[in-house]
Amino acid sequence: MVLKVYCDTNVYLDFFLERDNILPHSIFAEKIFNAAYRKKIVLVYSDWLEYQIKNVVGDRWNQVKGMLEDLRKRNALEQINVSPEVKREANQYPTEHEDAVHALLAIKAGAKMLITRNVRHFAIFKDRIKILFPNDFEV
Secondary structure, eight states: OOEEEEEOHHHHHHHHTTOOSSSOHHHHHHHHHHHHHTTSEEEEEEHHHHHHHHHHHGGGHHHHHHHHHHHHHTTOEEEEOOOHHHHHHHTTSSSOHHHHHHHHHHHHHTOSEEEOSOGGGGGGGTTTSEEEOGGGOOO
């Protein structure tokens, strides 16, 4: 069985926008997406992620959508949608609501790890799913 991985919005944005500050964030993100293209992992993708990505990439959305469709055609992308139940459950956690939704979606989809640059936002979920920085990801 192929490893399921859920990436936080910041990982997608690092890749699509080639964001590099002090660390080469886009290179770390690229490593994850290359693993999906090589079918070493399946990325769990949510409508919650899509909403957040669209709001940031703006006019580049069609380019992003094309890459996601390519992953979907390769069976390297699995879709999950946020439900009212997940949103309600997210309210029970003492962390940012948006991050709790991401974590709960990842868990619900059966992802074995959640990759993010905001590890501390997800620390409360570390007993339910492995939380990693992008630079710590290895297949």
